Amino acid sequence: MDMDRLIPLHRLILGTCGKVSQLTANGNTRRRMLDLGLICGTRVEALQKSPSGDTVAYEIRGAVIALRSEEASQILVELL
Amino acid sequence: MNIRQVSGRRIARETYRVDLHDGDLMIALAGNPNTGKSTVFNSLTGLKQHTGNWPGKTVTNAQGKYIHQDQRFILIDLPGTYSLFANSVDEEVARDFICSGEPRVTVVVTDATCLERNLNLVLQVMEITDHVVLCVNLLDEAKRKKIQVDLPALSKILGIPVIGTSARDGAGLDALKDAVYQVAMGEIETAPLRIRYGSAVEECLNLLEPIVQSIVDKKVNRRWVALRLLDGDWNDEASRAQLPFFRIRESKQLSDAMALSDQMLLEDHLDRDSLRDHIVTCIVAQAEEITQKVLRCEKQNYNDMDRRIDSVLTSRIWGIPVMVALLGLVFWITIKGANYPSQVLGIGLFWGQERLTQLFLSAGWPDWLHGLLVLGMYRTLAWVISVMLPPMAIFFPMFTLLEDLGYLPRIAFNLDNYFKKACAHGKQALTMCMGFGCNAAGVISCRIIDSPRERLISIITNNYVPCNGRFPTLIALATVFIAGELGSYQSVAASLIILAAIVIGIMITLIISKLLSKTILKGIPSSFALELPPYRKPQIGRIIVRSLYDRTLFVLARAIIVAAPAGMITWAFANIYVGDLSILQYGANLLGLFGHLLGLDGFILMAFILGFPANEIVIPILVMSYMSAGQMIELDSLQALRELFFANGWTWLTALCAMLFCLNHYPCGTTLLTIRKETQSIKWTLITFAITAATGIILCFVVAQSARLLGL
Missing domain, CATH: 3.40.50.300 (P-loop containing nucleotide triphosphate hydrolases)
Known part of the structure; x- marks a missing residue:
């Protein structure tokens, strides 16, 4: 895989899509991410940024989920 | 901690x-x-x-x-x-x-x-x-x-x-x-699809299942228990001891088989952590595969409408202004809409009071009985109903409507960064919103927060947003506060004051959350994901019926149950004289100095203390205290209320401090009981009481003293 194309999810530009390649989180956070369906190959679209800061709403498997940058930075995606 | x-x-x-x-x-x-x-x-x-x-x-x-x-x-x-x-x-x-x-x-x-x-x-x-x-x-x-x-x-x-x-x-x-x-009834035999986890895992399951079968209850699925043994949920005896269905907790056979499985999995490069990943991945992939087979979408972008609404309601520029405007609109409709029914109810109920008084006079019943039942109990009830019912009956359905539409998670999304900076959980904004309806409900809703630290912060700070029982009090105070000359803009001005009060409440919530995070509840925010659900078409009819029956009448009934005895007690206190002064006046004098320091007076503090069981009765008790202390005026409108307060020495500062104290004081009895139940701790209940009371006292003190120092 071309590692250059991997970016943390919070850097995904709004309106663009990425494909989950790796979760760097551990423990409970990792479990929660898996529960959201964030397994390898899952398509994620960055939809909207919160007016107050860096929380971003993503489309994940048909659901809209807001993640803070702390969490999103632990999800590596491949640009699509 | x-x-x-x-x-x-x-x-x-x-x-x-x-x-x-x-x-x-x-x-x-x-x-x-x-x-x-x-x-x-x-x-x-x-x-x-x-x-x-x-x-x-x-x-x-x-x-x-x-x-x-x-x-x-x-x-x-x-x-x-x-x-x-x-x-x-x-x-x-x-x-x-x-x-x-x-x-x-x-x-x-x-x-x-x-x-x-x-x-x-x-x-x-x-x-x-x-x-x-x-x-x-x-x-x-x-x-x-x-x-x-x-x-x-x-x-x-x-x-x-x-x-x-x-x-x-x-x-x-x-x-x-x-x-x-x-x-x-067994008329349909189900044959649930079994997810396959690959040969290594399946081999281990084959090894474990017969052993599991011999040590757990028949009712429990043995494949599932074996899976949980493998992925680490119950791999030690202590955690198995918690589970009622393990008939035998220590089994040599089981531990041997588990050791063997661990080895077999390791050969396949699966340790416990990666096994859990592997299991979840298999399930998610299976769900994806099934969905592809059974789902047909005619429109590719079936969520476009939601996206478009979100691009306004949560936009960087418009998100927060729209939110504030929407809240302001809700308050304006509440205040404007409640005005007329309040007057009608007031007139009707005080007409009833006169008839009752006539009845007591003609029957020749003693004065004290008339005082206790009519002037004490009935009048307080009349006040609770005429002042409290209309705003509640208007506010609750509108609040429920916003909730049904799916707007509350958007509020949480909009405000998230502020909560993050306060080291609080992102879902605290949701529990805070629930507090607008009822703080006890807000405290219960804190269960959606997993982290015990952040859950406690949400519970302690929930009281800083005014519940439905305190809204009418704030509205009454706001109307008193603004000069009558504003005329037709009165309800707009009142809405703006309430809006300001809410913003102050939210800011205090954030400040106290931050303080707690830096002191007794130290920690960093835990991870979370906030779902923004699809907008749903609300069912107006059902909302109105439900919010009136389930919420308004419930809250009103509670207020009435508390108000009846409280009205009698207040009347008695106001009319039992020891020497020259009534008990109420003694109490008010005792609290007078302290009240003055906070920009209030003794009677206001007494009313807040007597209103501990339910916030709805604070204003009625206050009115009763003032009226029994002399002025007997017709009280059938907020205008009359305003005159009564001014006659008792109120200034704009008194009204402001009363509003601040109403917004920031200890939770009502019901909420405290709920906190006790939810935290399982008297200590945290008392801490909540102390922190919220201290906030109100300090805030009022600072405001009152600064205003006086500046000669305002």
Whole structure:
């Protein structure tokens, strides 16, 4: 895989899509991410940024989920 | 930091103490949050459990019953969860209940517009029990979005009955009852799809299953227990000791087999952590595969409408202004709308008071009885009803409407960064919003927060947003506060004042959360994901009926129950003289100096103290105290109230401080009891009391003293 194309999810530009390649989180956070369906190959679209800061709403498997940058930075995606 | 971790098992035991009669069949209702599970529950049982369009609504668990084909069913509404891996208290509760083998059938409610995500849970439930019925709900929403679900194909793939419903209209519920009945009676044999986890895992399962079978109850699925033994949930004896269905907890055979399995898995490069990943991945992939087979979308972008609404309601520029404007509008409608009915009710009820007085006079009953019952009890009740009822009856339906539409999670999204900076949980904004309805409900809703530290912060600070019982007080004070000369702009000005009060309340919430995070509840925010659910078409009729019956009348009834004795006591205190002064005046004098320091007076403080059981009665008690101390005027409008307050030495500063104190003082009795129950700790209840009371006292003191120093 071309590692250059991997970016943390919070850097995904709004309106663009990425494909989950790796979760760097551990423990409970990792479990929660898996529960959201964030397994390898899952398509994620960055939809909207919160007016107050860096929380971003993503489309994940048909659901809209807001993640803070702390969490999103632990999800590596491949640009699509 | 000493936080008692609430164990899911204890909650399960306490919550589901089900009263089963002979022949009753227990049915569990599981499902993702926000799939209309509560609506399904209400429609089946005829109960009026509250529903709302935000994830985690079912925080209080409910049970109800219904009869179908002469068979009684006890329906248990489990907390909404995304999975059953016991990552949170709610998930543990749901998992423990389903795997206990108690429910004869488990119904999983899913959202047809979000099927793939929901199937994750369905597949997990099917691993625990064979007796599953799948309810694909919100078919009406799916139809609107032109999404088609091939239910027969889904049923065939899953090997369980699949019933499509639109629970809000009652469509499909009879079929659902039939399916539950047939599965419960064994008329339908289910053959749930088994997820395969690859040869290494399957070999280990083959090794473990026979041993598991010999040490656990028959009711429990042995493949599932073996899986959990493998992925680490129960790999030590201590955690197995917690589970009632392990008949034998220490087994040499089992530990040998587990050691062997671990080795076999390691050869396949699977340690415990990666095994859990592997298991979840298999389930998610399976859900994806199934969805592709059964789902047809005519429109590719069926969520476009939601996106467009979100691009305004949560936009960087418009998100917060729209939110503030919307709140302001709600308050303006409440104030404007409540004005006239309040007057009519006031006039009617005081006409009643005169008739009662005439009755007492003509019957020749003693003066003290007339005072106690008519001037004390009846008049307080009349005030509670005429001042409190109209704003509540207008505010509650509007609040419920915003909740039903799905706006509350958007508020949480908009404000998230502020909560993050306060080291608070992102979902605290949701629990704060619930506090607008009722702080006790807000405190209960804090269960949606997993981290004990952040949950306590939400509980302690919930009281800083005014509940429905305090709104009318604030409205009354705001109307008093602004000069009558404003004329037709009066309700606009009052709305702006209330809006300012709310903003102050939210700022205090954030400041106190931050302080708590830096002192007694140290820590960093835990991870979370906030779902922004699809907007739903609200059902206006149902909202009005529900919010009037379930909320307004409930809150009003509580206020009346408290107001009746409180009115009598206040009247008695105001009319029993010791020497030259009444007891009330003694009390007011005693509190007078302290009250003055806070910009208030002794009577106002007395009213807040006597109003401890329910905030709704503060103003009525205050009015009673002032009136019995001399001025007997006709009180049938807020204008008259204003004159009464000014006659008793109020200034704009008194009104401001009274509003601040109303916004920031100790929680009412009901809320404190709820906090005690939710935290299982008297210490944290007292800490909440102390912190909130101190906030109010300090704030009022600073404002009053600064104003005086500046000579304002």
